[in-house]
Amino acid sequence: MSSETTKSRPYGSKSGDLRLSEANLDKLPDQMRRPAYDRSRVTPGIVHLGIGAFHRAHQAVVIDDLIAGGATEWGIIGASLRSPDTRDALATQDGLYTLAVRSGEGTDHRIIGSVLALEVAREKPGHLIARLANPATRIVSLTVTEKGYCHTPQTGELDEAHPDIVHDLQNPGTARSAIGLLVAALSRRRIAGEPPFTVLSCDNLSANGHTVGRIVTQFAALRSRNLANWIEAEVAFPSTMVDRIVPETTDADRAAVSSALGMIDAWPVVTEPFTQWIVEDRFPAGRPDFAAAGVQLVSDVTPFEHMKLRLLNASHSALAYLGYLAGHETIASTMTDPHFAALARQVMLDAAPTLAMPEGTDLASYGASLLRRFSNPALHHRTWQIAMDGSQKLPQRLLATMQDRLRLGLPIETHALAVAGWMRYVTGTDEHGRTIDVRDPLAAKLKAIAESAGPVAERLAPALLEVDGIFGTLGADPRMRSAVTAALTKLFAVGARQAVQTFQPTSSAG
Numbered sequence: 001m002s003s004e005t006t007k008s009r010p011y012g013s014k015s016g017d018l019r020l021s022e023a024n025l026d027k028l029p030d031q032m033r034r035p036a037y038d039r040s041r042v043t044p045g046i047v048h049l050g051i052g053a054f055h056r057a058h059q060a061v062v063i064d065d066l067i068a069g070g071a072t073e074w075g076i077i078g079a080s081l082r083s084p085d086t087r088d089a090l091a092t093q094d095g096l097y098t099l100a101v102r103s104g105e106g107t108d109h110r111i112i113g114s115v116l117a118l119e120v121a122r123e124k125p126g127h128l129i130a131r132l133a134n135p136a137t138r139i140v141s142l143t144v145t146e147k148g149y150c151h152t153p154q155t156g157e158l159d160e161a162h163p164d165i166v167h168d169l170q171n172p173g174t175a176r177s178a179i180g181l182l183v184a185a186l187s188r189r190r191i192a193g194e195p196p197f198t199v200l201s202c203d204n205l206s207a208n209g210h211t212v213g214r215i216v217t218q219f220a221a222l223r224s225r226n227l228a229n230w231i232e233a234e235v236a237f238p239s240t241m242v243d244r245i246v247p248e249t250t251d252a253d254r255a256a257v258s259s260a261l262g263m264i265d266a267w268p269v270v271t272e273p274f275t276q277w278i279v280e281d282r283f284p285a286g287r288p289d290f291a292a293a294g295v296q297l298v299s300d301v302t303p304f305e306h307m308k309l310r311l312l313n314a315s316h317s318a319l320a321y322l323g324y325l326a327g328h329e330t331i332a333s334t335m336t337d338p339h340f341a342a343l344a345r346q347v348m349l350d351a352a353p354t355l356a357m358p359e360g361t362d363l364a365s366y367g368a369s370l371l372r373r374f375s376n377p378a379l380h381h382r383t384w385q386i387a388m389d390g391s392q393k394l395p396q397r398l399l400a401t402m403q404d405r406l407r408l409g410l411p412i413e414t415h416a417l418a419v420a421g422w423m424r425y426v427t428g429t430d431e432h433g434r435t436i437d438v439r440d441p442l443a444a445k446l447k448a449i450a451e452s453a454g455p456v457a458e459r460l461a462p463a464l465l466e467v468d469g470i471f472g473t474l475g476a477d478p479r480m481r482s483a484v485t486a487a488l489t490k491l492f493a494v495g496a497r498q499a500v501q502t503f504q505p506t507s508s509a510g
Contacts, residue, residue: 018263022094025111028261035113036068039094042075044116045288047128047137047197049178050144051078051086051118057246057271059141059202061099064114065293074288075116077137079128081144081178087118089267098257098268102378109260121181125174132185132197138285140185141200142212143242144178146392147441149205149215153395154472156211158218169222183220186235187227196235198283202242204313206396207302209239209280238280239301241308245272245373247381272379274369278304303357306400310351311363312370314397314418315344319374320386321421325431325496330382335375339501343414345371346505350414354404388439390422391446391470403474411506412483420457420487421496423464426450431495442467457488 018024025034046063048055055078063076078095080086090097095115101108121128132140146153150162158179159165168180175181182199189196199216201208213235221228249270257268279290281297291297298304316331322343323334334340348367357363398419402412426443427450428436440446446464453459461484465475474480490499 020093020096020098020111020261020263020265022096024263025096027263028111032261033108033110035064035096035111037072037113039113039116042067042072042114042116043136044077045074045136046139046141047077047079047131049079049081049121049140049142049181050148051080051115052143053249053269054242054244054246055141055143055202056097056112056115057099057269058242058244058275058277059143060112060114061275062277062290062293062295063288064112066288066290067114069289069292071288076114077117077119077131078115079119079121079131081121081148081176084120084123086267087120090115090118093265093267098261098265100253100257100260100268100270101273102270103273103376104378107256107260107378109257122176125176125181129173129175129181129184129188132181133188133192133194135189135194137197139198139200139283139287140182141202142178143202145203145389146205146396147389148178148203149212150177150179151211151215152469153392154399154469156206156214158215160222165219168219172223179215179219182216183223183227183231186216186220186231187223190227190230195285196231198236198238198285198287200238200240200279202240202277204242204309204393204396206309206400207239207305209237209301213237236282236284238282239305240280241276241278241301241305243276243308243312244274245376245379245381246270247379248385250380270379272373272376274373303355303361306355307357307361307363307366309396310354310401311348311367313393314351314401314415315347315370316374316386317390317393317397318347318415318418318421319344320383321390321418321425322496322500324383324387324436325421325424325491326500327497328383330380331374331386332377332379332381334383335371337497337500339503341371341375343417343500343503344374346414347418350405350410350412350505351401353408353410354401384437387422387425389441390426391440391442391467394419394422394470395472399471399474402480406474406477406479412479413487414503414505416480416483417487417499417503419484420461420491423461423484423488424491424496426464427455427460442469455492457485457492461485461488 099110150165164177168175172184175184201212205211253270258264278296280301319334328334402415426446449463453463
């Protein structure tokens with residue numbers, strides 16, 4: 001559920017160090033799982049934009065399983081939009097890396113071989129566009145995080161003023177954004193008379209396939225109405241739901257993995273045992289047999305996506321903001337406080353009445369499994385990492401539930417406390433006067449609002465609720481303003497730890 005944010009720094013790269021690579025696979029410990037296929041016979045069928053930690057711990061593992069089963073035409077070309085870190089680290093490892101699956105019972109190590117080559121869009125955009133336009137590419141998948149789509153989260157519409165969008169309209173051959181790259185490649189496919197690839201978003205966007213399809217079509221229309229019409233008629237954008245907790249990889253993780261391998265792996269990924277991928281089955285250009293690797297193919301992913309966003313992601317965000325403010329570095333540490341665990345459970349309980357799940361769905365069991373996963377002591381998922389890009393995440397994770405609960409006449413105090421936690425966090429100063437490194441596309445704007453309002457809930461809450469790109473019309477609802485202001489007042493008065501410990505949801509929570 002995260003993208004790679006570690007800095008590029010060759011780990012253990014002293015002269016003479018044995019490095020994970022194709023040539024050194026036979027030097028791994030006998031019990032170490034490695035690609036069960038001849039990688040030289042694998043050809044690329046997927047280009048993935050945003051090859052960070054989450055993709056390498058989730059979709060790339062599924063593809064690795066499928067290649068082992070004989071689907072050798074579905075190898076992955078991975079592309080980073082900006083940073084060369086992943087390419088630099090994995091290029092010397094022939095694209096190989098370790099998947100370290102951690103639980104209370106220990107760590108299972110496996111070498112993943114499905115990534116055949118890596119690119120950096122900012123360095124050679126024309127080369128990447130050519131890769132995308134190649135008819136051999138039948139699926140283009142994405143994990144570029146919410147902010148990578150250059151859209152307004154509250155509306156799901158293209159942000160035409162986004163600097164990357166402005167650049168890409170003027171310079172389509174050297175596109176910077178995922179949207180610009182997709183449209184440039186699709187335009188070439190259309191001109192060449194080739195069928196389009198399928199666009200498979202694996203990010204936590206509401207109705208991610210439909211949303212990305214709308215954004216791509218809106219961008220294309222700014223270039224050519226005929227191109228936009230062709231995309232709308234011919235390109236498939238299946239929606240997906242992805243689920244796996246993937247913390248940021250640390251130097252300590254790299255050291256532990258390298259020790260287990262007996263050689264250096266500069267760019268492993270660490271994750272939990274649980275993994276889930278639900279996909280709408282719309283792939284006119286073809287697809288591998290996803291079901292053979294445990295992927296659930298459905299006609300409509302919407303209820304599962306809402307379940308994940310409103311239960312897992314919402315409670316994760318609540319724990320991240322309030323846990324960080326209370327001094328907890330990780331989610332597992334936050335969950336050791338029973339009051340925070342109770343808050344996470346209440347977020348899920350409050351979301352349940354807003355969900356319309358298929359018959360037989362056991363929301364109680366799903367919620368209980370989430371609490372167990374959050375408590376995994378072997379998984380050091382930092383609250384600060386989850387707190388990133390809140391302006392892009394709040395609409396799908398928290399605000400949609402609040403809007404639905406207000407429509408149903410239900411109280412919103414639980415979610416209001418989480419939103420207030422975000423407001424307190426984006427002031428950029430913690431409860432002890434220390435600076436918070438707020439990572440958010442709107443960080444400067446949010447900080448300016450906080451500085452103008454000061455640490456006074458009655459001024460700060462209404463000012464932040466007026467940020468239309470986040471809150472839209474919900475920010476003007478007097479019930480919303482009252483609940484969030486009251487929660488923020490309490491946070492300023494007693495701090496996050498006590499505010500959570502004394503929180504009592506109303507009896508009509510739903």
